[in-house]
Amino acid sequence: MTTTEVREAATVTDDLSVWPASTGRLPHGGLAVGGVSLAELAERFDTPAYVLDEGEVRGRCRMYREAFPEAEVLYAAKAFLSRAMVRWVREEGLGLDVCSAGELELAVTAGFPPERIVLHGNAKSPRDIGTALRLGVGRIVIDSPSEIARLAAAVGAGVGAGVGAGVGAGTDGRQKVLVRVVPGVSAGGHEKIRTGTDGQKFGLSAGDGSAQHAIARILGQPQLDLVGLHCHIGSQITEVKPYVTAVRRMVGLMAQVRRSHGVALRELDMGGGHGVPYRPGEAALDTTALARRLRTELVAGCAAAGLPVPRLAVEPGRAIVGPAGVALYRVLAVKHTGERVFVAVDGGMSDNPRPALYGVRYAPRLIGRRGAADSRTATVVGRHCEAGDILAADVPLPADVRPGDLLAVPVAGAYQLSMASGYNLVGRPPVIAVHEGTARLLVRRETLDDLRRRDVGS
Ligand code: LLP
Numbered sequence: 076m077t078t079t080e081v082r083e084a085a086t087v088t089d090d091l092s093v094w095p096a097s098t099g100r101l102p103h104g105g106l107a108v109g110g111v112s113l114a115e116l117a118e119r120f121d122t123p124a125y126v127l128d129e130g131e132v133r134g135r136c137r138m139y140r141e142a143f144p145e146a147e148v149l150y151a152a153k154a155f156l157s158r159a160m161v162r163w164v165r166e167e168g169l170g171l172d173v174c175s176a177g178e179l180e181l182a183v184t185a186g187f188p189p190e191r192i193v194l195h196g197n198a199k200s201p202r203d204i205g206t207a208l209r210l211g212v213g214r215i216v217i218d219s220p221s222e223i224a225r226l227a228a229a230v231g232a233g234v235g236a237g238v239g240a241g242v243g244a245g246t247d248g249r250q251k252v253l254v255r256v257v258p259g260v261s262a263g264g265h266e267k268i269r270t271g272t273d274g275q276k277f278g279l280s281a282g283d284g285s286a287q288h289a290i291a292r293i294l295g296q297p298q299l300d301l302v303g304l305h306c307h308i309g310s311q312i313t314e315v316k317p318y319v320t321a322v323r324r325m326v327g328l329m330a331q332v333r334r335s336h337g338v339a340l341r342e343l344d345m346g347g348g349h350g351v352p353y354r355p356g357e358a359a360l361d362t363t364a365l366a367r368r369l370r371t372e373l374v375a376g377c378a379a380a381g382l383p384v385p386r387l388a389v390e391p392g393r394a395i396v397g398p399a400g401v402a403l404y405r406v407l408a409v410k411h412t413g414e415r416v417f418v419a420v421d422g423g424m425s426d427n428p429r430p431a432l433y434g435v436r437y438a439p440r441l442i443g444r445r446g447a448a449d450s451r452t453a454t455v456v457g458r459h460c461e462a463g464d465i466l467a468a469d470v471p472l473p474a475d476v477r478p479g480d481l482l483a484v485p486v487a488g489a490y491q492l493s494m495a496s497g498y499n500l501v502g503r504p505p506v507i508a509v510h511e512g513t514a515r516l517l518v519r520r521e522t523l524d525d526l527r528r529r530d531v532g533s
Pocket of ligand 1: 151153154172195268307309310311346347348349390391392393394429433489490494
């Protein structure tokens with residue numbers, strides 16, 4: 076590496092633009108988030124650990140409410156869910172998007188109003204549907220033809236048995252539903268998270284008539300109340316344009332429904348997918364611009380088609396919680412192999428499978444001490460037993476990184492712990508909330524005892 080490269084690399088690591096807004100520099104290379112020193116957190120709670128800035132989550136919820144004053148903002152629970160998260164989202168006035176009985180049950184038992192919850196899923200189990208009806212979930216998003224009769228039967232059976240009479244079922248006992256439509260728009264940060272076109276498992280195609288067919292069938296079910304349409308074109312989208320194309324197509328389909336059935340649908344849920352930067356300089360979706368364009372297109376499209384304007388909904392997950400999280404790791408080993416330097420930490424693909432799954436790049440940073448002035452390119456790897464266990468390939472780190480050091484990875488709040496696994500029986504890390512100078516444990520570390528207790532055979 077030349078001297079210029081060294082200097083450039085050093086500036087890159089000093090950039091805090093993708094860190095929570097509360098992040099502050101402490102003396103001797105320390106960093107504080109939510110008013111709490113990350114090095115102190117590592118001492119107190121051990122590593123690996125996930126730190127969640129409550130103020131950042133709440134601030135992002137508020138930003139969405141302000142950007143979308145007339146729309147319903149549903150937080151996508153799959154990004155990360157815990158009881159505290161449920162409370163913050165509720166207190167900030169958002170709704171919730173869940174995709175399993177587990178997420179739903181956690182939310183409702185933590186006090187989230189079921190009527191403000193939407194249930195998704197391309198393959199809902201009998202338990203998912205049973206729980207949704209029992210708890211009175213607000214809306215269920217139909218994702219396949221076979222679900223229609225199954226859901227209608229469950230609602231029908233439930234009403235008599237006192238099930239399905241929750242708020243979501245409406246006062247008339249009918250369950251409110253949306254249809255997930257594939258609008259034929261390709262968008263998203265990686266092929267595995269693009270869901271807007273045919274040829275992937277989600278939704279019903281507007282192009283081949285499957286969506287129209289499902290709509291007709293739902294309208295024929297007295298137990299179901301079709302309130303609107305839904306689409307989710309993909310995730311980690313950084314441009315407004317694909318949403319504009321999608322909303323036009325969705326309004327077109329709403330007009331078709333009105334012509335064919337005389338029904339004006341009341342809701343249009345445009346899903347989530349709002350992209351965030353993981354490293355300084357990366358693109359982010361402009362939420363305010365998105366809100367403005369969606370509103371303009373919706374109003375204009377509906378006026379042209381003679382439709383009443385439906386209530387808009389959006390479902391951000393990553394953009395609410397991703398930038399609020401920081402992962403903390405301890406360096407266990409540093410190895411020089413040929414040209415490469417491997418910095419191995421005490422976590423890895425079991426707490427963050429995203430680099431392995433989507434090739435995502437992160438920007439880890441040495442914390443807790445001021446490293447050497449010169450930097451070198453290193454690859455941060457995990458502790459798991461496979462070569463693909465890479466957390467951050469070819470990143471600049473101080474040249475003197477050594478075992479015992481602490482590394483922090485920003486933008487760690489979404490789809491890391493929620494996708495964590497039990498690989499190598501390492502145990503999943505704890506989640507610590509920081510807020511206004513105090514830290515508290517939200518989710519404790521998974522211990523060997525936890526893992527042993529599930530293992531009931533011999
Ligand atoms: N609504 C629906 C119906 C969804 O399927 C998703 C995400 C969202 C909303 C929220 O999307 P977001 O705003 O968070 O992008 N594991 C991947 C992301 C998978 C997203 C799945 N669905 C990752 O780590 O990037």
